[in-house]
Structures are given as structure tokens and as C-alpha cells.
Amino acid sequence: MEELVCIKLNNGVKLPLLGAWPSLNKDSQTFGRILDGAFNAGYRHVQLDADHNDVTISSALKRWIPSTLQRDDIFVSVKIHVPNTRKVNIKSAVLQMLYTVGLDHLDCVILHFNQQSESAVPQNLSNLRDARNHVDHRIQAVDVITKLMEEDKVRCWGLVYSDVHHLDTFLKKISSTPQIIQNSLPYNHPGFQHMRKYCRYKNMQLLVDIADINSPSSPESSELRKALHISSLQLQKSPNQVLVRALLSSGCASLCSCGSEEEATTNFQVLDFGLSNSDIHSLAAAGK
Numbered sequence: 001m002e003e004l005v006c007i008k009l010n011n012g013v014k015l016p017l018l019g020a021w022p023s024l025n026k027d028s029q030t031f032g033r034i035l036d037g038a039f040n041a042g043y044r045h046v047q048l049d050a051d052h053n054d055v056t057i058s059s060a061l062k063r064w065i066p067s068t069l070q071r072d073d074i075f076v077s078v079k080i081h082v083p084n085t086r087k088v089n090i091k092s093a094v095l096q097m098l099y100t101v102g103l104d105h106l107d108c109v110i111l112h113f114n115q116q117s118e119s120a121v122p123q124n125l126s127n128l129r130d131a132r133n134h135v136d137h138r139i140q141a142v143d144v145i146t147k148l149m150e151e152d153k154v155r156c157w158g159l160v161y162s163d164v165h166h167l168d169t170f171l172k173k174i175s176s177t178p179q180i181i182q183n184s185l186p187y188n189h190p191g192f193q194h195m196r197k198y199c200r201y202k203n204m205q206l207l208v209d210i211a212d213i214n215s216p217s218s219p220e221s222s223e224l225r226k227a228l229h230i231s232s233l234q235l236q237k238s239p240n241q242v243l244v245r246a247l248l249s250s251g252c253a254s255l256c257s258c259g260s261e262e263e264a265t266t267n268f269q270v271l272d273f274g275l276s277n278s279d280i281h282s283l284a285a286a287g288k
């Protein structure tokens with residue numbers, strides 16, 4: 001792996017800071033080409049969804065390992081959605097994914113909880129019991145992952161969280177510290193800056209999913225798009241390239257959605273230019 005774009009996590013595992021998330025809304029052949037395009041572009045970190053158990057992934061990986069790359073050259077992470085309404089057999093999901101993609105271990109498992117329930121105030125005793133069960137399910141999920149790490153099936157783990165307070169509350173309930181925190185908050189969102197500082201304080205790596213960060217769901221996203229557009233014209237780069245470069249300059253890893261081979265190539269080309277402190281400040285302060 002390129003030392004320039006890797007960082008050592010709190011357990012010693014190396015994480016490539018530039019990650020690709022191949023679009024799942026494609027047919028198998030297109031998905032395979034996108035994955036090939038990501039590797040061709042230079043990506044050595046890909047995130048997959050546990051629900052996407054497709055032999056296409058295995059075929060794509062076999063085209064690269066071990067003929068072109070060694071297994072340790074590629075960081076494969078899998079996101080597992082953990083609903084509140086039922087338990088998920090985390091171990092079964094991991095082992096099934098390993099079998100499907102033809103690997104002996106996953107580099108990272110990201111647990112994605114339903115965070116809406118965390119901000120909900122229990123209205124009665126039944127709601128309170130449900131809330132406690134939700135927390136118990138999450139703690140059990142973490143316990144399973146840590147055991148899988150002891151069995152060398154998983155090398156590190158992470159959580160999807162957007163709210164620092166909720167994350168801090170949950171971390172106090174578990175004995176294991178995650179290596180990665182993933183979210184999709186806009187770069188200029190106050191919550192993003194709080195999370196970035198919190199992760200640095202706790203020695204956890206922030207991984208930003210930019211697939212949704214530019215969606216029109218918040219005022220911050222709209223203002224950020226305007227600032228990125230201005231910077232992209234000045235630098236003659238795409239808005240995504242500017243955003244990824246800003247994240248790297250801020251010590252964050254990025255996870256870029258790749259809907260095509262061309263998009264994968266473009267998003268990776270961020271190491272040939274830099275941003276000034278003024279550029280970064282303008283993006284962080286967009287709309288304020």
C-alpha cells in the first residue's frame with residue numbers, strides 16, 4: 001500500500017485513507033467492472049454491504065489476488081446493518097460474507113445501528129424496555145465482533161455515528177474501543193467538526209462517506225455544494241476531488257461512492273494538488 005495515503009489505526013492495522021464504495025444498484029457485470037475500475041485507479045480500500053453477497057465480488061477479487069496484488073494490499077470492510085426490531089446473527093453474516101467473497105478474513109466490520117431510537121424519549125414502561133433491549137443488542141453485537149477479532153476473522157471494527165453525545169454514551173457501555181467511526185455529515189456541519197475532534201481525542205479514525213454528504217437534505221449541504229463549486233473552478237478539479245482533498249488535509253479518511261469506472265478514477269486523483277488553510281477554512285465555514 002502507498003504509505004502516503006495510509007494511516008495506522010489504534011490497534012496497529014493500516015487503513016488506506018482513500019476508500020471506494022462500489023454502487024450496489026447495478027447489475028453483476030457492471031458492479032464487477034466498477035470494482036475493477038476502483039482497483040485500477042489505485043484504491044486499496046473498498047467497503048461492501050453485508051446484504052450484497054454476490055459471487056461477482058469474489059470473481060473481481062480473484063482477478064486481482066494474488067496475480068496482481070497480495071491479500072494484505074487490499075483493505076476490505078463490510079457494513080452490517082443492525083436493526084432495533086430483531087437480533088442479527090453477526091457471526092453468521094461475517095462468515096457468510098467470507099465464504100461468498102472467498103477471503104479468510106475481513107479487514108474491518110462496520111456496525112450500523114438505527115440511531116433515531118437513541119434520541120427518542122421513552123413514553124412508557126414498554127418503550128423503556130425496548131430501549132434497553134436495543135442497547136443490549138448493540139452491546140452483544142460488539143462482543144461478537146471482538147471475539148471474531150480474537151479468531152482472526154476480523155482485523156478491526158467500527159461504528160456508524162453522527163452524534164458525539166450518543167456515541168460517547170454508547171462507548172461508556174462497552175469494554176472495546178472501535179478503530180473507525182463512520183458518518184456522512186457535511187464538512188461544514190458543526191457536528192462534523194465536533195466528531196472529528198472527538199475521534200482525535202479518543203484515538204479513533206473518522207471515515208466520511210461522501211456518497212450522501214452533498215444531498216439536499218440540509219442547509220449545510222447546499223452551502224457546501226456552492227463552496228465546493230467555487231473551489232473546483234479555481235483549482236480545475238471536480239467538487240468531489242476538492243472535498244476528498246479537504247478531508248485528507250483534515251486527517252479524515254474518505255469513502256467515495258463509485259457508480260462507474262470513470263467516477264472511481266476521477267475521485268482517486270486527489271494527490272496531485274493541495275488546499276491552502278484558507279481554502280479549508282472557507283469550506284468549513286460555508287454558509288456561516
